Amino acid sequence: MSLPLFFVTCPKGVEYLLADELDGFGLSLVRHAPAGVWVEGTLEGGYRTCMWSRLANRVILHVAEVAATSDDELYDGVVHLDWQQHIAASGSFKVNFIGENEAIRNTQYGAQRVKDGIVDRFTANGGKRPAVEGKTPDVIVSARLHRGLLTLGIDLSGHSLHQRGYREEQGRAPLKENLAAALLIRSGWPETVAAGGDFIDPMCGSGTLLIEAALMALDIAPGRRQDGFGFEKWLGHDAELWMSLRQEVERRAHAGKQGRIPRIAGFDEDRRVLSTARNNLQRAGLDSIIELTEIPLQELELNGDWAEQGLVVTNPPYGERLSERKSLAEIYQALGAAVKRVTPNWRLGVFTGAPEFGKSIGLRSFKQYKLFNGKLPAQLLLFTVDEASARIPKDPAAPGEILPRIANEERAAMLANRLKKNVKSIGQWARKQNISCYRLYDADMPEYALAIDIYNDWVHVQEYMAPKTIDERAARERLSEALAVIPEALGIPRDRLVCKQRLRQTGTNQYEKQAASGEFSQIQEHGCTLKVNLKDYLDTGLFLDHRPLRQWIQQNARGKRFLNLFCYTGAATVHAIAGGASRSLSLDMSHTYVSWAKDNLELNHADPQKHQVDAVDCLAWLASKPKPDQRFDLIFMDPPTFSNSAKMIGVLDIQKDHAKLIRQAMQRLTNDGLLVFSNNFRRFKLDDEVSAEFAVEEISKSTIDKDFQRNPRIHRCWNIRHPLQARDKSAFYVG
Known part of the structure; x- marks a missing residue:
């Protein structure tokens, strides 16, 4: 007869520790699984796990595995099993269901179908059926659906075993009891106790690490104070075996207090969490043991x-709020200074969701374990507190800087997969078009509201401002996740990634510096050389979405006089000159961008006598009377959506003011000339009077390249001519 099979669950990252622990209970490993292990052994081994496991969450006695590619197939599999050997007809049960497939898309429906199968098994021949009880059932049936198979079992534990019964109150961000036990085992607490060592937690909070350390040291079973377990009303329960194991628990608890009891102490500056800790110690019966x-x-x-010699283990703050994160380096540095001063030659274990701040402790970590605190990825860093391990404490980040860290692996994997998919499609297209600067990702997934642009071998990331309905912490967590994912997914070094937050622009903040690196690089676009700066300004000096417009200007500027209004860094002018424009005038009110535009023209060997760049207010210039020599064959006007700069004669609101700007620009246009008017205001509507007064043709769709097709309203664009001119249908077309 084969031995019973058990599936024992645990916190993610603890699977291998759990397998070792279960081996001590006489259960043999069958295979590892995510957040659990499969083992086989006797019922006694299952009982021992419920009582003695410091690491497990639940102990599931395997019943059967049935096909479940449809809800009917699932039901058929369940109804044919002998549930009468597990559940009393006069008793009660409930179903815990997890998983889904194409046929069963929610756990409530899955649980209902399993329940139907169990009940119908009892009533098939007119028999009595057990009740379905949601809160206090006699038996809990575990049902796990994965890849068309339903695994069924009896939950012997009845509740998550991390709940020891001593913690009714908890401090901020408490550790679960079995995770605390895992940290202690990984840190070497059992070996420290055996060698006569002591234990402290200098930031003890509600005392979970202290209590778990004491339970281990005194050989007290973590399930000793539990009122009951899930197997006690299960029909397969062996009451005599269970009674003998309960008696063993009491003998070992008594014997554990007869030998040397290590000194265990907790410290905290928060009086309220220490009050919680004292209450927890009393419920655990350890208030006389722990200081x-x-x-x-x-x-x-x-x-x-x-x-x-002894062990220090603690769980410092992670800096979940931006204001907290600014002071983390000080906290970790203070921790390092304290342990060096009071516990030389001890071992230190620091469990943290911000492992980069381990550098601030001033000790070199000799071991790092990846674990999870709930869904938050974290690490246990181990240090030896001695001179050989000492290092200069370092602050790993400037105050408030977002550091790469994955909080949700499944969500992060989705982003990585999307980026890799985009590299294959958009990246391949860009290479065929000989385009080295392009948009790879534009808020493709709502969870990651980012624009990710490629500039040769650099990645430029802009975070769109989150709506007020989005929690700041959640937005920061996702940005931190993206910063961790992007370099690996795109195969670039982390120092080749630049990240900025894109706020709604008001006034002159589009011109304000974000940094002061002074680092410019040169890129190539359709034979033109252009300067970009990825770090110092909100925008890089090149609007990638206007690439088709610039190419068209280059292809159609030969022999023409070209005017570039609100010229920014003059990229469109460079393309016009490359296309053979006879003369050009480029205007912008920003001295910074005018200087940048002049550099761009110089890079492309433009004749400054023929091609002029001036720092002027375009509104004032357009409002002035045109000079005889200020008539142009081709005008490009791409105004900002809004501007109220002190340098301007007024306020620019593109929706309100565009008709006047267009009329003024048309006064500078030759009779057979063309005005290309563009703006990026999403809700923009062209004034009907402009369409009535001039020959107007919207060309927005044909000015969007493949890399902006997910965001086709990145800009709107029109060809505008004088009304007497016959339309040239070929004036602008991008295939």
């Missing part, structure tokens, strides 16, 4: 006799 002291980390001292 608690209210003291700031910077003033930590150990009074009395302590072992020469």
Whole structure:
């Protein structure tokens, strides 16, 4: 007869520790699984796991595996099983269901179909059926659906085993009890106890690490104070076996207090969480064993006799709020200074969701374990507190800087897959078009509201401002995730990624510096050389979405006089000159961008006598009387959506003012000339009077390249001519 099979669940990252622990209970490993292990052994081994496992969440006795590619197939598989050997007809049960497939898309429906199958098994021959009880059932049936197979079992634990019964109150961001136990085992607490060492937690919070350390040291079963387990009303329950195991628990708890009891102490500066910790210690029956002291980390001292060697394990703040994160380096540095001062030659374990701040401790970590605190990826960093491990403490980030960290692996994997898919499609298209600067991703996934642009071998990331309905912490977490994913997915070094937050522009903030690196690089576009700066300004100096417009201007500027209004860095002018424009005038009110535009023209060997760039207010210039020599064959006008700069004669609101701007620009246009008018205001509507007064043709669709097709309203664009001119249908077309 084969041995019973069990599936034992645990926190993610603890699977291998759990397998070792279960081996000590007489259960043999069958295979590892995500957040759990499959083992086989006797019922006694299952009972021991429920009582003694410091790491497990649930213990599921395997019943069967049935095909479940449809809801009917699932039902048929369940109804043919002998549930009468597990559940009393006069008793009660409930179904815990997880998983989904194409046929079963929610857990409530899946649980209902399993329940129907169990009930119909009992009533098939007119028999009595058990009740379905949601809160306090006699038996819990576990049902896990994965890839068309439903795994069924009896939950012997009845509740998550991390709930030891001592923690009714908890401090901020508490550790679950079994995760705390895993940290202690990984840090070497069992070996430290055996060697006569002591334990402290200098930021103990509600005391979970302290209590779990004491339970281990005193050989107290973590399930000792539980009121009941899931198997006690299961029909296969062996009451005599269970009674003998309960008696063993009490013998070992008594014996554990007869030998040397290590000194265990917790410290915290927060009086309220220490009050919670004291209540938890009392419920655990350990208030006479564990010492608690209210003291700031910077003033930590150990009074009395302590072992020469011992263990410090703590769970410092992660900096979930931006304001907290700014002070993390100070906290971690204070921790390092404290342990060096009061616990030399001890071992230190730091469990953190911000492992980069381990550099601030001033010790070199000799081991790092990847774990999860709930869904948050974290690391356990281990240090030896001695001179050989000492290093200069470092602040890993400037205050408020967003650091790469994955909070949700499944969500991050979706972003990585999307980026890789875009590289294959958009990236391949760009290479065929000989385009080295392009948009790879534009908020393709609502979770990651980013624009990701490629500039040769650099990646430029802009975070769109989150709506007020989005929690700041959630937005920061997703940006942090993206910064961790992008370099790996795109195969670029992290120092080749630049990230900015794109706020709604008002006034002159489009001209304000974001940094002061002074780092310019040169890119090539359709034979033109252009300067870009990825770090210092909100925009890089090149609007990638206007690439088709610039190419058309280059192809149609030969022999023409070209005017570039609101010229920015003069990229369109460079293309016009490359296409053979006879003369050009480029105007912008920003001295910074005018200087940049002049550099761009010089890079492309433009004759400054024929091609002029001036720093002027375009509104004032357009409002002035045109000079005889200021008539142009081709005008490009791409105004900002809004501007109220002190340098301007008024306020520019593109929706309100565009008709006047167009009329004024048309006064500078030759009779057979063309005005290309563009703007990026999403809700823009062209004034009907402009269409009535001039020959107008919207060309927006044909000015959008493949890399902006996900965001076709990135700009709107029109060809505008004088009304007597016959339309040239070939004036602008991008195939």
